[in-house]
Amino acid sequence: MLVSLDKLISLSAGVLVVIIILSFQPRHKTIAQRLHKFTSWQPEVKVTPRGSVLQTLARYIPSGWGKSREIDLIRANIPLNGNEFLVLQIVLASALGGLGLLVVHNILVAIVSFILVWIMSLAYVNHAKEQQLKLFNGQLADALNLMANAIRSGFSFLQAMDMASREMPAPLSAEWGSALKEMQLGVTIEQALENLTVRVGSADLDLMVTAIIIQRQVGGNLSEVLSNIHDTIKDRLRIQREIQTLTAQGRISGYIIGGLPFFIALLLLFINPNYLGQLISTPLGWAMIGGGLVSQTIGFVIIRRIVNIKV
Numbered sequence: 001m002l003v004s005l006d007k008l009i010s011l012s013a014g015v016l017v018v019i020i021i022l023s024f025q026p027r028h029k030t031i032a033q034r035l036h037k038f039t040s041w042q043p044e045v046k047v048t049p050r051g052s053v054l055q056t057l058a059r060y061i062p063s064g065w066g067k068s069r070e071i072d073l074i075r076a077n078i079p080l081n082g083n084e085f086l087v088l089q090i091v092l093a094s095a096l097g098g099l100g101l102l103v104v105h106n107i108l109v110a111i112v113s114f115i116l117v118w119i120m121s122l123a124y125v126n127h128a129k130e131q132q133l134k135l136f137n138g139q140l141a142d143a144l145n146l147m148a149n150a151i152r153s154g155f156s157f158l159q160a161m162d163m164a165s166r167e168m169p170a171p172l173s174a175e176w177g178s179a180l181k182e183m184q185l186g187v188t189i190e191q192a193l194e195n196l197t198v199r200v201g202s203a204d205l206d207l208m209v210t211a212i213i214i215q216r217q218v219g220g221n222l223s224e225v226l227s228n229i230h231d232t233i234k235d236r237l238r239i240q241r242e243i244q245t246l247t248a249q250g251r252i253s254g255y256i257i258g259g260l261p262f263f264i265a266l267l268l269l270f271i272n273p274n275y276l277g278q279l280i281s282t283p284l285g286w287a288m289i290g291g292g293l294v295s296q297t298i299g300f301v302i303i304r305r306i307v308n309i310k311v
Contacts, residue, residue, distance in 0.1 A: 069125070075201050076128035077171065085125075093117040108280050109269050116262070129201075132171055137204050139172040141233040144208065148226035157212075157222060158183065175200055189216070204233045247307040254303035258296060 070082040080088065097114035101107065143164045150160035158180070165176035175196060182192040193209040208229050215225050268275050279285035 071198075071201075072125050072129055074199065075132060076125050077132050078125065078128060085121075089118055089121045092121065103270070106269065106273055109266075109273075112266065112269075133200070133202055136171050136175070136200055137202055137233070138237065139168055140202070140204050140208070141230050141237065143168050143172055143176070144226045144230040144233065148223045148230065151223040151226070157189075204236065207232070243309050247309065250303065250307040254300060254307065257303070258300040261292065261296060 068082070069085055073080055073082065073085055078085070093114040096117045097110040100113040101110035103109075146164050146167060147157075147160040150163050151157065155163065161176055162180055165173050165180060167173075168176070178199070179192045179196045182195060183189055187195075190213050193212060197206045197209050208226075211225050211229055212222070215222050265276070279288065
């Protein structure tokens, strides 16, 4: 019976690996999908080609389940919609969980592996989103300076924005270009800029858009407004870098303290599964595990709150 179970798990793991490989295929958008990108913003969801395995599996998941994750995927520049990402999470978590059960023959290892992959996939999205936002904010001040100088030279706001979209690197150039295409298709400048802030999720960009909308309503020197925002963003970036330098040790300590117990537990389960037998097979052991997880979570949150200083 044990051999049959091993064969079944091996077959399941092989099928999951094949699904993962087939899911990463070249993506080609149809003309209708490209036009939808520029005619409305819902937000924009990057889709896989028709007939792909990942998209086929995503159709069996209710549409509302992955909807809340789509804005994060867009901000992280991950070419998946919410349901496709959910399918990928299930596939990867199930594959690693099945592998853990096959190697160790312990259901707890499979469950822990499944949960870890699920959490790590969400952490990857958040990390990618933060990196994209950090890169965008780092480019925003230079783009504002470029636009302010262009407006002083006699360019209009749209011409200055077009110049910034051509001169600046990604991701700012892509976001600026998307906003310009919306304006060219009839969307008002105010609405296109608001869509831009929702798409990016940057507080610095929100400050810029608010100032531009107010200037368009009450008048004033737009180049001077952009220059003042440029100076403000530069100062904020400088202060943020100083804070990150001063709190780097605290952040690393929090990551090590938070991840070390899980690493040691998994290592012991793989090396000697019987070593933690009393801990995982008795009610008192489960209570101790639960208490430890709660304490670890509280401590990690407190450390994050201490070192995460908002500017």
